[in-house]
Amino acid sequence: MVRRSSTGADRPAGASVLDQDVTYRARPRALLVAIAGLAVTPALITPAAAHSAKGGRTLTVGSGETLELTETTTVSALTIKEGGIIAAPEGYRLTLTVNGVETGAELGELTDGHGGLATAVAAGTYRGKVVLDVAVANDVAYSDLSFPLRQALYVDAAGVDESRSVPSGVRGGTVTDTGARDITLLSNGESFNGVYVTGGGSYTLTRPKIAFDGNGRCDFIGYGASVVGTGEGTNLVIDGAVIKNEGVVRTAVIADATANVVVKNSTLHCADGSHVPAEYPETGTGDTRYMITVPWMLGLSGNVRTTNLLGASTRASYINSSISSEKWGALSVDGGSKCTLTAINSHIANTKGQGYGSYAIGSVTEHFLGCTFDVGDYALIHWGAAAHYGDSTKEAVAALNESLELGLTAAELKKLPVRSTVIDAGRFMVLWYAAGSVAIDGGTRVNTGKTTFMCKAVTAKVTVDGSRGATLNPGNGVIFQLMDTDRPSSVAVTDKPWKTEMTGTYTEPTGSATKSSTWVTTSAQATDASGSFTDIELNGDFYNAVRGGGNASLQGQNLVLDFTRSTVKGVISATTTKHRVPTITVARYREISEVTNTPSPVVNNGVVVTLGTGSTWTVTGTSHLSALTLAADAAVKAPRGRTVTLKVDGTATAIRAGRSYTGALTLTVA
Helix, strand or coil: CCCCCCCCCCCCCCHHHHHHHCCCCCCEEEEEHHCCCCCCCCCCCCCCEEEECCCEEEECCCCCCCCECCCCCEEEEEECCCCCEEEECEEEEEEEEEECCCEEEECCCCCCCCCCEEEEEEEEEEEEEEEEEEECCCCECCCCCCECCCCCEEECCCCHHHEEEEEHHHHHEEECCCCCEEEEEEECCCCCCCEEECCCCEEEECCCCCEEEECEECCCEEEEECCCEECCEEEEECCEEEEEEHHHHHHCEEEECCEEEEEEEEEEEECCCCCCCCCCCCCCCCCCCCCCCCCCHCCCCCECCCCCEEEECCCCEEEEEEEEECCEEEEEEEEEEEEEEEEEEEEEECCCCCCCCEEEEEEEEEEEEEEEEEECCEEEEEEEEEEECCCCCCHHHHHHHHHHHCCCHHHHHCCCCCCCCEEEEEEEEEEEECCCCEEECCEEEEECCCCCCEECCCEEEEEEECCCCCEEEEEECCCEEEEEECCCCCCEECCCCCCCCCCCCCCCCCCCCCCCCCCCCCCCCCCEEEEEEEEEEECCEEEECCCCHHHHHHCCCCEEEEEEEEEEEEEEEEEEEECCCCCEEHHHHHCCEEEEECCCCCCCCCCEEEEEECEEEECCEEEEEEEECCCCCCCEEEECCCEEEECCCEEEEEECCCCCEEEHHHHEEE
């Protein structure tokens, strides 16, 4: 029998006996659609407001009137005059559907004192199969706010909880306590959720079709998302889904609070909303309770990302799927710690020329095996992670299947083809803002419009193994750019509900860097950025432009490069960078990371190069280093028809295999 709906404590007073007597757990069927067909006499309606008419019962709420419904009500027409209010009792939430489509819900203003979280049914006339569903509240706390979620299906450890669900919002298909198959969920209201799985529940969504058009409010809690899996012990599988949303933070899939969410054989796409709330700051906010646009300091614009991974040790995996956003981002990990994001044989894209493939923060681990990236700006924005890009070999996929509890059967594992990862990024492969690593191996091909690796003065670690064909192809000829951060800071505000606004400005330093008395440039330091390249042919430059000497609170930072059985052709040097504009504000947000380089002597920006066994560096232009070590069979040479010379502290010095050099090293080509 229907759980939690047989007593007044779980349903509003006066709930229909027919509702209470419906059973559905004993057999799979389109239970909730059947419930939605029940016509229930409206509660607390005056004879003048509700009357019988041809085609069914109608309901009118006049201007200045407040109507409280204590039970789910079905009518053929609903009219709410301007100034009229229709609501549910305290502890319950009201949802309007018309012909199975959630509609009419309007969010409050962000500045209304409550975060603009509550929804109200908008004035207007609604005709058709009009259902006003009264359900037990699902209020979810985030920081100091409480988000009043409403959802078509609410699932916990005991299965579907119909008292917290909106039955009329489920069209077609079958629903049981363990899964739903072939259902359709449609919404053109605001902040309506599709499926919410929590409390240790295990649930499988098979071939759902979900299309939400209208704004959500917060993707750090999943308010307005199509599917949410949250809570320790929760296991959610989404197989064969088609989810296409349009709206501000109208996210497709949220994984939160230690849940394990697996998406396979699915298509997810989210397009920007056209109606950002008028009261939202033009420059945006970094306050995650209110953040509904991408921080422009990332060099991006957009107001919806397709997925988000949150909480502690949460897992989200995407297999044989397509995940795309119009802008902002496709796969995000934000606001969590020690989460794991995995994509296998999946297509990851932005469709409007801006955005990232994945975002990583909070000591997250990210696996990308056999994936194709077609992204506007970055394959990865790195705020602290260990990310790996490689082939979807049988062994690698089987290992992840076991360690991450993906639940792939032997037949599914056998069916997955072995593929190499291909990255096509409009600007950079990786943008670092915090320490972390990136490993590239197998046949991974990295093609970028500009620099491959863009590091903003943090401890980045790159490892590239080209023994199976991995390649790096920078569009501007720069493989690694180490530089000071050019990210403007947020500014605190006190007269708004959000705590910060992104009104900061970046101003480029002028004059020469000040030499630090403490920083060591001639050997690797713990906070350096580093790259290790094995069995690969590299064509491109490596630059270190960190000023140090107290600038940006840094005394210095070195770029440490190791090459083994590899060839590199290009400039490797300390450098001075220059932006195209001297100051960067929100109006010029695309200027973030856009610099030119002038090779310059080392100040606090050491460049430490080791040419290991079997390695050759062909120097194509003046290069300034602080240390150079050559293995016994390593070589430094110039392009054909030219010669390379080395000066150490101003003295011409022969370059010999098996030797090490430290100091002010200058290599020139003539």
